[in-house]
Amino acid sequence: MVIDILNKEEFSKDDIISLLQTEDWYEVQSIYSKADEIRKIYCGNEVYLRGIIEFSNNCEQDCLYCGLRKSNTNLDRYRMSKDEIIQTAQTISDLGIKTIVLQSGEDFLFTGKIIADIISSIKAKLDVAITLSLGERNFEDYKLWKTAGADRYLLKHETANPKLYASYHLNQSLQDRIDHLFYLKSIGYQIGSGNIIGLPQQNIKDIAEDIILCRELDLDMASFSPFIASPETPYRKQKNADINLTLKVMAVARIVLKNVHIPATTAIATLDEYGREKGLQVGANVIMPNFTPNPYREKYSIYPNKKCVKDNPLQCPDCLENSISSMGRKIAAGKGHSLKASAS
Ligand code: 5AD
Ligand code: FES
Numbered sequence: 368m369v370i371d372i373l374n375k376e377e378f379s380k381d382d383i384i385s386l387l388q389t390e391d392w393y394e395v396q397s398i399y400s401k402a403d404e405i406r407k408i409y410c411g412n413e414v415y416l417r418g419i420i421e422f423s424n425n426c427e428q429d430c431l432y433c434g435l436r437k438s439n440t441n442l443d444r445y446r447m448s449k450d451e452i453i454q455t456a457q458t459i460s461d462l463g464i465k466t467i468v469l470q471s472g473e474d475f476l477f478t479g480k481i482i483a484d485i486i487s488s489i490k491a492k493l494d495v496a497i498t499l500s501l502g503e504r505n506f507e508d509y510k511l512w513k514t515a516g517a518d519r520y521l522l523k524h525e526t527a528n529p530k531l532y533a534s535y536h537l538n539q540s541l542q543d544r545i546d547h548l549f550y551l552k553s554i555g556y557q558i559g560s561g562n563i564i565g566l567p568q569q570n571i572k573d574i575a576e577d578i579i580l581c582r583e584l585d586l587d588m589a590s591f592s593p594f595i596a597s598p599e600t601p602y603r604k605q606k607n608a609d610i611n612l613t614l615k616v617m618a619v620a621r622i623v624l625k626n627v628h629i630p631a632t633t634a635i636a637t638l639d640e641y642g643r644e645k646g647l648q649v650g651a652n653v654i655m656p657n658f659t660p661n662p663y664r665e666k667y668s669i670y671p672n673k674k675c676v677k678d679n680p681l682q683c684p685d686c687l688e689n690s691i692s693s694m695g696r697k698i699a700a701g702k703g704h705s706l707k708a709s710a711s
Contacts, residue, residue, distance in 0.1 A: 369394040373401045378623050383575040386619045387612075395615060402618035402650035409626045410652040412696045415703035416687065417466040417498065417630075418459035421659040421667040422447040426472025428502065430525075431535045432566060434597040434668045435472045441599050445663045446476070453488055459658050460493040462684050465702040467493075468521070468655060470500040477501075479508035483515040490516035496702040498559070503539075503547055513554055518704070520551045521559035523590060527576040531568060548584055557705045559588030559628075564616050565608025566594050578620050581627075587705035588653070589627050591616045592634035595670035610639045614649050621650025626706040628653050636674035643674075644690055653703070654691075656683040 369389050372382045386398055423446045426435045434442065447455075456467045467489060471477065486497055498519040499512060509520070524544050526532050532541040552558045562577035581589045593608030613635055621629055630653040631646030639645065643654060658680045659667055665676055675683070684698070691698055 370397060373397060373622070380575055380579060383578055383619060383623060384571060386622070387571050387574055387615060395611075398615060398618045398622070399649045402621040403648060405621050405625060406629075406650045406652055409706060410628075413652070413699035413703075414647065414687075414691050414696050415466070415628065415653045415699045415701075416464045416684070417468050417653060417655045417703075418456075418462070418464040418658045419468040419470055419655050420447070420452055420455045420459070421470050421657065421663070422452050423471035423474040423477060424663075424667045425474040425476065426502070427475065428473050428539070429537055432563065432594060432597065432600060432602050434599055434670055436600060439599040442668065443666050445666055446474070447660075447663060449481070449485055449488070451660065452485055453492070455658055455660055456489045456493060456495070458681070460495050462681070463700070464656075464684070465494070465700075466496045466498060466519075468498040468500055470521075471502075473502035473504070475504075479504070479511050482508070483511045486512055486515040486517050496704065503544065506550055509547075509551055509556070510554055513556060517556070519557040519559060519587065521588065521590075522548055522551070523559075523561045523563070524548070524577070524580060524584075525563055526566060526569060526573060527562070527580040528569070528573045531566070531573065534568070535566065545580075545584070552585070557587035558584065559590060560584055560586055561588075561590030561592070562616075563592055563594050563608075564613050565606070567602060567605050574616055578616075578623050581620065581624055585707070586624070586627055587707060588630070589620060589624055590630050590632055591620055592632040593638045595634055595637060597668075597670040607638060610635070610642065610645075613638065613642075614645055617646055617651060618649040628703065628706065630655050633657065633674050634670065637670065637672055644694060647691070647694060647696065654687060656680065656687065658683075 496518040500521040593613040631651035635642035
């Protein structure tokens with residue numbers, strides 16, 4: 368019975384599968400309210416904002432689901448200059464947002480040294496935490512960036528099923544990705560990972576394994592985002608993820624993982640008009656608004672109709688403040704470091 372499972376402290380794989388499988392309305396509501404209760408205990412009512420700068424949409428990888436994939440020749444590729452990146456970081460910081468996420472495809476023209484220089488310039492000027500989300504790079508670069516002042520690294524595992532992983536990512540292996548995550552943690556980064564829900568061929572057991580892998584990695588941040596079919600990819604005709612499954616996965620993840628940051632992702636906000644608010648009510652405590660300036664903003668098209676892509680990011684904090692306060696929550700003032708005592 369789902370209700371008995373919810374009263375446990377530790378969850379087996381079968382427990383997690385049972386929670387993810389139920390379609391019973393009453394049971395699903397109990398999962399949601401348990402997740403909300405656990406979020407309140409471990410994270411309080413504060414919602415952390417992380418301002419994202421998508422500074423390059425060039426990518427060496429060819430992930431079958433992603434609109435930035437190398438084989439997509441219909442995408443206008445861009446790279447922001449160092450000055451543009453730093454100016455955008457300043458804008459985010461001026462709005463009172465204390466984490467800057469530097470995100471790009473796997474773009475090796477941004478060398479280790481160039482990225483390190485951007486990190487140290489931002490850190491010299493602004494009182495912010497820096498999260499990097501640059502894909503798999505070499506271990507020397509990770510060290511260089513840590514020394515330059517980076518605080519966190521976000522590298523999603525996408526799926527914990529090694530066969531599916533290999534089928535979505537040519538020439539890449541799940542084990543490599545896990546090795547990178549453990550290495551990043553070992554040199555002092557707070558680490559974030561997570562999955563995509565609703566990928567072709569993925570089943571509920573795979574999603575249970577995703578949550579278990581997040582637990583094994585002892586993540587500081589875990590992101591569960593719905594698959595959205597992207598037109599310039601081999602998966603253009605696949606079905607989008609189901610919003611209810613997405614919410615259930617987020618809720619179960621909160622119940623199992625407890626003291627971890629969980630975002631209400633841009634993807635869930637894109638999938639459902641009220642996805643962001645719904646996510647915040649079932650375990651999420653983070654929102655990652657996009658500050659990529661024009662004319663680049665529309666070109667970081669991982670999937671179509673990205674939430675807020677046509678809006679002015681300067682209005683983001685006010686808009687978010689309204690919806691967050693209407694839920695009895697508030698925007699956090701601090702940096703929102705790891706909730707785990709073990710993190711540096
Ligand atoms: N739908 C949802 N999320 C996607 N990502 C890539 N393609 C899609 C898609 N079609 C996610 C991946 C990647 C991040 C940058 O975007 O998890 O790590
Ligand atoms: Fe791999 Fe974009 S090409 S996530």
